[in-house]
Amino acid sequence: MTLSRRDFLGAGAAAAATAVVSGKAGAGLVEVVDRSLARKSAASRPVVVASANGIRGVARAYDMITRENADTLDAAIAGVNIQELDPEDQSVGLGGLPNAEGVVQLDASCMHGPTKRAGGVACIEDIATPSLVAKAVMDYTDHVLLVGAGAKKFALQMGFKEQNLLTEESRQDWLRWRACLNGNDAWLDHTDPVVIKFHTGTINMIALNAAGDVSTVTTTSGLSWKLPGRVGDSPLIGAGQYCDNLVGGAGTTGRGEAVMKTCASFLTVEHMRQGMAPEQACLKTLERIVAMTEARLLDERGRPRFDVDFYAVSKDGRFGSASIYSGSRFAVADASGARHVESAYLYPRAERPRTPRPACVNQAR
Ligand code: ASP
Numbered sequence: 001m002t003l004s005r006r007d008f009l010g011a012g013a014a015a016a017a018t019a020v021v022s023g024k025a026g027a028g029l030v031e032v033v034d035r036s037l038a039r040k041s042a043a044s045r046p047v048v049v050a051s052a053n054g055i056r057g058v059a060r061a062y063d064m065i066t067r068e069n070a071d072t073l074d075a076a077i078a079g080v081n082i083q084e085l086d087p088e089d090q091s092v093g094l095g096g097l098p099n100a101e102g103v104v105q106l107d108a109s110c111m112h113g114p115t116k117r118a119g120g121v122a123c124i125e126d127i128a129t130p131s132l133v134a135k136a137v138m139d140y141t142d143h144v145l146l147v148g149a150g151a152k153k154f155a156l157q158m159g160f161k162e163q164n165l166l167t168e169e170s171r172q173d174w175l176r177w178r179a180c181l182n183g184n185d186a187w188l189d190h191t192d193p194v195v196i197k198f199h200t201g202t203i204n205m206i207a208l209n210a211a212g213d214v215s216t217v218t219t220t221s222g223l224s225w226k227l228p229g230r231v232g233d234s235p236l237i238g239a240g241q242y243c244d245n246l247v248g249g250a251g252t253t254g255r256g257e258a259v260m261k262t263c264a265s266f267l268t269v270e271h272m273r274q275g276m277a278p279e280q281a282c283l284k285t286l287e288r289i290v291a292m293t294e295a296r297l298l299d300e301r302g303r304p305r306f307d308v309d310f311y312a313v314s315k316d317g318r319f320g321s322a323s324i325y326s327g328s329r330f331a332v333a334d335a336s337g338a339r340h341v342e343s344a345y346l347y348p349r350a351e352r353p354r355t356p357r358p359a360c361v362n363q364a365r
Helices: 003-021 052-067 072-084 130-140 148-157 168-180 256-260 264-273 278-291
Strands: 028-033 047-051 107-114 117-124 143-145 204-206 216-219 239-243 249-254 308-314 319-325 331-333 339-342 344-347
Touching: 047 052, 047 072, 047 308, 052 204, 052 331, 052 339, 072 107, 072 204, 072 216, 107 130, 107 239, 117 130, 117 148, 130 143, 130 148, 130 168, 130 264, 143 148, 143 239, 204 239, 204 249, 204 278, 204 308, 204 339, 216 239, 216 249, 239 264, 249 256, 249 278, 256 264, 264 278, 264 308, 278 308, 278 319, 278 344, 319 331
Parallel strands: 028 339, 117 143, 319 344
Antiparallel strands: 047 204, 047 331, 107 117, 107 216, 204 216, 239 249, 249 308, 308 319, 331 339
16 A cells, blocks of 8 residues: 555546546547457457447556556546546446435445455445545455445545435436336236336446556446345456456446356456456356346246346456347457457347336336
């Protein structure tokens, strides 16, 4: 630990501010989708990989690593701060979709490969950058995970600023969802297998530098309309993200309940440890997720009624991503610039079972 608490506050705030200002104009940003499969690309370092919404973030993180010699975790967190502070990204931080009571509760975790440390926060309210609070838990406490009121109290003690995270757009979406509710319904009362329509979205980022040091971070507002107190996979080490500096890193977005039951980011890193390429490791993990899915969430062909996306980077600089259903893409920044790449998949999206919609005209988008 080299930073004092005061230094930390300055550094964290500055990093977040820089990320917002420079994110849109990241060097080498290419707005095209690379249709070549990631597995065909040669290993190269440094490389930064993220969920698709991290396209500005990977450019920023790559710049920090290559031009400023930044630490991989500092770079990855600066990358995700762009989405956390963007009110238009309703999957994370400021503007994230709220829980069933209209309260924005955020989850985040991070892991620093070179020093084998990790930190996380769950159900934290009123703090826009939970990824930085997760790093503060890692840097300034003897713990790995703080939740709820304790996490917020810690953040305030560390100098983070409290703010209302519920934007008018997200509040309107919540009101539309609430208008569809029948107060007598129990949580699993439905005639069709699944009629609860959640909105998912999250940002995961994995950064690898030229020396082969890797770090990972995941941050989210979780499933929209979740039960207050619900914790997803994102703040859990080994679920929402994981890295091992000897092997590489992995992270995920999508239905957290499925990821938590399979310790899926840890599993993906273990698959790479056994010699699988990143994309193959992601696919293997998704197969396990499908195999571990309860019957109520499977269609008649045994396919899940939800999606999960996985991202992975191996220590030698190969990268890959896969989803249960086709059509996903992810963000990459390396010597060829920042771009979107199509993810591998288990099943064609056309074969994805349709989630029946409640008969309510006010269904949120
Ligand atoms: N994994 C997140 C969660 O379950 C949601 C998402 O990635 O969309 O909280």
